[in-house]
Amino acid sequence: MCWTERETTVYNLxxxxxxxxxxxxxxxxxxxxxxxxxxxxxxxxxxxxxxxxKKLYFDTSTERCSxxxxxxxxxxxxxxxxxxxxxxYIYSHLKSGKSRRSLLTCVxxxxxxxxxxxxNYPEAxxxxxxxxxxxxxFSQNLLYRVKVEDISINTACAMQLVAxxxxxxxxxxxxxxxxxxxxxxxxxxxxxxxxxxxxxxxAAEALSLxxxxxxxxxxxxxxxxxxxxxxxxxxxxxxxxxxxxxxMSRSRQSRFKxxxxxxxxxxxxxxxxxxxxxxxxxxxxxxxxxxTKAAKLIRKDALDNIDRANENRIxxxxxxxxxxxxxSFMMMxxxxxxxxxxxxxxxxxxxxxxxxxxxxxxFKTIKGRAHGVEVxxxxxxxxxxxxxxxxxxxxxxxI
Numbered sequence: 001m002c003w004t005e006r007e008t009t010v011y012n013l014x015x016x017x018x019x020x021x022x023x024x025x026x027x028x029x030x031x032x033x034x035x036x037x038x039x040x041x042x043x044x045x046x047x048x049x050x051x052x053x054k055k056l057y058f059d060t061s062t063e064r065c066s067x068x069x070x071x072x073x074x075x076x077x078x079x080x081x082x083x084x085x086x087x088x089y090i091y092s093h094l095k096s097g098k099s100r101r102s103l104l105t106c107v108x109x110x111x112x113x114x115x116x117x118x119x120n121y122p123e124a125x126x127x128x129x130x131x132x133x134x135x136x137x138f139s140q141n142l143l144y145r146v147k148v149e150d151i152s153i154n155t156a157c158a159m160q161l162v163a164x165x166x167x168x169x170x171x172x173x174x175x176x177x178x179x180x181x182x183x184x185x186x187x188x189x190x191x192x193x194x195x196x197x198x199x200x201x202x203a204a205e206a207l208s209l210x211x212x213x214x215x216x217x218x219x220x221x222x223x224x225x226x227x228x229x230x231x232x233x234x235x236x237x238x239x240x241x242x243x244x245x246x247x248m249s250r251s252r253q254s255r256f257k258x259x260x261x262x263x264x265x266x267x268x269x270x271x272x273x274x275x276x277x278x279x280x281x282x283x284x285x286x287x288x289x290x291x292t293k294a295a296k297l298i299r300k301d302a303l304d305n306i307d308r309a310n311e312n313r314i315x316x317x318x319x320x321x322x323x324x325x326x327x328s329f330m331m332m333x334x335x336x337x338x339x340x341x342x343x344x345x346x347x348x349x350x351x352x353x354x355x356x357x358x359x360x361x362x363f364k365t366i367k368g369r370a371h372g373v374e375v376x377x378x379x380x381x382x383x384x385x386x387x388x389x390x391x392x393x394x395x396x397x398x399i
Contacts, residue, residue, distance in 0.1 A: 003069040005056060008033045010042045013094055016087060024091075029083040030075065033066065036090065038104030041066035045087065045107075048114050049079040051122050082125050085170040086110065092169070109162040113138060128171055128178065135163060136182045143185065157185045207335055208234065210328040214386065218325040221318060226310045228271045239271035241302075242309030242317035265302035273302050332386065336379045 009028075011017075012035045019025045026032060030049035033042035041063045047053045052071035057064040093103055117124040117134050120141075124134035142156040151159075167178050212233055220229050231238045231247065240246040248268045264282050267274050274282070279295035309315040330344055337344075379387065 002071065003054065004072050005067065005069055006072075007031060008044065008046065008067065010035065013037070013091060016091055024084050024088055026084065029080050029087075032083065032087075034087065036103055036107055037094070038100035039107070043107060043111075044068045045083055048083050048086075048111075049076065050074045051076060051118050053118075076122075076125075078125050082114075082170075086166065089166055089169050105158070106162055106166070109159050110166050112159065113163045116141065128173075131167060131171070132178050132180070132182070135167065135178055138163065139182050139185065143183070153185065153188045157187045160185045203335075207332065210331045210335075213328040214325050214332060217321050217328075221322045221325060224313055227306050228266075230271055239268050240321075241266045241268070242305055242315060244317075246317065246321065265298050273299060273306070275299070329386070332383070333379075336383045 008031050010033045016034070017025045028046075030046045032046040033044045035042045040060075044067055047068035047070055050070035050072070052074035053068040055065065056067040056069050059065055090103060090107060093106060098106075116138055121130075121134040121137060124131050139160055142151070142160060145151045146153050146156050164179055167173070168176065171178060212231065216231050219225070228239050228241050231240060238247045243266060248266075264279060265273050267278075276292060276295045276299055279298055280291045283291050283294055283298075309317055312318070330341060333339070333344060334341060
């Protein structure tokens with residue numbers, strides 16, 4: 001089998017081209033990738049024109065992970081209709097004001113249906129009758145997966161509903177013929193997992209952690225302090241270095257210093273770089289001369305890495321810590337205001353001036369203006385100082 005990386009064209013969902021009759025006008029739908037709200041990278045919907053496809057990369061740190069390799073001989077002309085109609089469908093979702101989460105669920109779960117058809121019923125999209133057979137078999141497969149506890153009944157219900165809603169719209173099936181005779185999967189409220197509020201002691205412990213991270217790590221970032229540094233917590237001291245894993249418990253450190261040379265040099269217990277002699281004992285394998293040489297190189301790499309981080313205010317690992325400090329602040333802010341993380345994220349922070357006014361019973365009111373709408377919420381007077389520190393700090397500039 002010959003896998004091919006084809007040329008692709010990227011569109012924003014809201015900028016898809018339509019002709020004067022309101023029909024989607026794409027030169028080659030098999031090449032299209034679409035930026036859809038809720039997704040980090042463009043979605044390779046054009047690859048659905050091919051029965052045989054696989055991911056180019058699995059490393060999610062690069063956009064290349066969103067591209068699919070295809071088997072060119074598996075191209076199916078009828079799939080052009082599938083791609084264009086589904087794009088019409090999600091475009092209608094966008095215009096009707098559906099949320100990012102709704103779009104993410106719709107596209108992600110319908111893709112699962114398309115993938116299932118490719119593997120089990122590749123002729124599904126040839127006709128309306130065949131798609132009905134595919135839907136029936138897909139539903140039976142969902143129920144089997146529920147039976148073997150691979151997925152929950154509510155997940156199966158959501159996946160069937162997404163396929164049903166999309167297909168009925170795409171086929172203009174107002175009478176529900178596609179799902180005629182297909183067993184409907186019903187949601188079970190008994191199977192819904194209710195989030196239990198944490199016990200008071202656990203909530204206090206978590207809040208203490210957020211406060212410590214915000215205060216100490218935030219100061220490290222904004223004051224441009226130097227590595228290695230220590231985070232003092234009730235559970236003990238945690239030294240951190242400019243590595244991919246800034247903090248490490250004793251048990252994890254023991255495992256990493258044995259298995260990964262990048263972490264051998266860092267002594268997370270004492271906050272220092274190990275000596276050549278210490279590293280030789282850890283490395284163990286090899287001749288004495290080669291062990292010493294390897295230990296020197298490992299130590300030099302670690303020291304160079306620390307020097308680079310200490311010379312660069314926006315070093316990636318320092319930015320990572322800034323992100324961690326700001327996330328901790330958001331949790332503190334949520335605990336003080338009762339706002340959800342979604343509501344907090346919707347507030348306009350950058351370039352805004354917040355008015356702090358005296359209120360009764362020792363509370364303050366902070367009013368943020370976002371999109372012309374005034375939003376009010378209450379915070380305790382003791383929280384005003386941390387709020388101001390974040391507003392005027394370099395954390396927002398870094399991230």
